Amino acid sequence: MARVDLQNITKSFGAFKAIHGATATFEEGSFTTLLGPSGCGKTTLLRMISGLETPTSGDINIAGRRINDVPIHKRNLGLVFQNYALFPHRNIAENIAFGLKYRDVPKSDIPAKVKNALDIVRLPGVEERYPSQLSGGQQQRIAMARAIVIEPDVLLLDEPLSALDANLRDEMRVELKAIQDRIGVTSIFVTHDQSEALAMSDKIIVMSSGHIEQIGSPEEVYNHPASEFVAGFLGTSNILDVAVIERNNDSVTLDIPNFGKAQIPLAQASGLGDASKGRIVMRAEKLQLTDSAAPEGAPSAKARVEAVDYQGQLARYFVRIGELQLQVINMIEGRPFSQGAEVTVTLSPDDCTVLAA
Numbered sequence: 268m269a270r271v272d273l274q275n276i277t278k279s280f281g282a283f284k285a286i287h288g289a290t291a292t293f294e295e296g297s298f299t300t301l302l303g304p305s306g307c308g309k310t311t312l313l314r315m316i317s318g319l320e321t322p323t324s325g326d327i328n329i330a331g332r333r334i335n336d337v338p339i340h341k342r343n344l345g346l347v348f349q350n351y352a353l354f355p356h357r358n359i360a361e362n363i364a365f366g367l368k369y370r371d372v373p374k375s376d377i378p379a380k381v382k383n384a385l386d387i388v389r390l391p392g393v394e395e396r397y398p399s400q401l402s403g404g405q406q407q408r409i410a411m412a413r414a415i416v417i418e419p420d421v422l423l424l425d426e427p428l429s430a431l432d433a434n435l436r437d438e439m440r441v442e443l444k445a446i447q448d449r450i451g452v453t454s455i456f457v458t459h460d461q462s463e464a465l466a467m468s469d470k471i472i473v474m475s476s477g478h479i480e481q482i483g484s485p486e487e488v489y490n491h492p493a494s495e496f497v498a499g500f501l502g503t504s505n506i507l508d509v510a511v512i513e514r515n516n517d518s519v520t521l522d523i524p525n526f527g528k529a530q531i532p533l534a535q536a537s538g539l540g541d542a543s544k545g546r547i548v549m550r551a552e553k554l555q556l557t558d559s560a561a562p563e564g565a566p567s568a569k570a571r572v573e574a575v576d577y578q579g580q581l582a583r584y585f586v587r588i589g590e591l592q593l594q595v596i597n598m599i600e601g602r603p604f605s606q607g608a609e610v611t612v613t614l615s616p617d618d619c620t621v622l623a624a
């Protein structure tokens with residue numbers, strides 16, 4: 268395993284700039300996810316690390332060595348893609364051993380290596396079968412086995428689960444993470460699925476339009492989004508204009524439309540700088556709906572439930588406060604509020620993030 272460093276990588280396709288200066292470190296043995304909407308440049312970045320694409324500028328280092336000009340087959344990387352493309356007319360052993368063909372592995376060592384890879388992906392004994400005799404999830408595990416059989420320094424995974432149906436995808440993400448834990452290989456995983464990223468990653472790199480928006484642990488990017496883009500992409504956020512009324516050493520006091528004054532811990536408002544206006548991010552699940560008044564001193568507003576999206580344990584409410592519509596996700600205790608209900612929305616200042624306007 269090895270550490271990967273990207274230094275100010277750019278990539279242009281003709282006049283189109285797909286990556287605008289990406290700098291990031293992928294620690295040895297860590298699982299890092301490139302997360303962002305379709306077209307933001309995740310695959311392009313991964314392809315540059317793999318050697319399938321050349322950066323327009325910037326450096327890629329693996330284990331401290333600049334590899335920009337090292338050809339793909341000399342980078343010792345394991346690759347897993349969405350269409351895992353097993354060879355249909357070769358058996359599983361041959362499919363897995365394919366990765367070893369162009370390496371100096373003595374022929375007599377191959378069966379043991381294949382067996383070991385199959386053990387790691389928890390599919391022992393399927394050497395003689397053909398891909399069509401395995402389920403989609405099993406085929407995906409074979410694709411993993413093929414990638415890890417070469418004992419790669421880095422494993423690159425481009426939306427490897429997106430071809431699977433929802434249930435299998437959830438199962439496979441646990442399995443895939445377990446495989447990575449077992450071999451401890453530095454892994455770079457691409458997805459547009461925030462829940463996959465939150466569940467699997469040591470670190471998430473959030474991307475938008477060829478830019479890195481934020482790098483942090485799942486908890487950091489979720490609870491301390493650095494930009495409105497990140498706040499909007501991960502989870503459900505309500506984002507409002509606010510005015511700064513007062514500042515002191517450990518908090519800022521804001522005037523939040525409809526909610527009135529709220530004192531926000533400074534740690535939650537580091538993005539505000541010394542601006543007099545800002546934007547407050549209120550997570551849908553951090554707002555609380557009640558049919559009684561808010562606790563004394565808590566910032567709250569009277570609202571009306573406009574729509575209810577029942578989700579079993581949870582309900583997603585669309586509530587209106589005058590001109591303002593907010594989304595609130597709450598656990599259902601007893602019965603959910605019904606459409607038309609008059610409620611109080613209370614916000615928790617400790618759970619809000621304030622950004623520059």
Ligand SMILES: Nc1ncnc2c1ncn2[C@@H]1O[C@H](COP(=O)(O)OP(=O)(O)O)[C@@H](O)[C@H]1O
Pocket residue numbers: 280283285303304305306307308309310311312
């Ligand atoms: N070979 C290429 N030629 C021209 N444009 C490309 C090429 N590859 C990718 N792009 C463009 O670069 C942008 C990023 O693409 P990609 O990295 O595939 O995004 P993602 O994987 O995040 O969906 C897109 O606008 C895409 O159309």
Ligand SMILES: [Mg+2]
Pocket residue numbers: 309310311
């Ligand atoms: Mg892609």
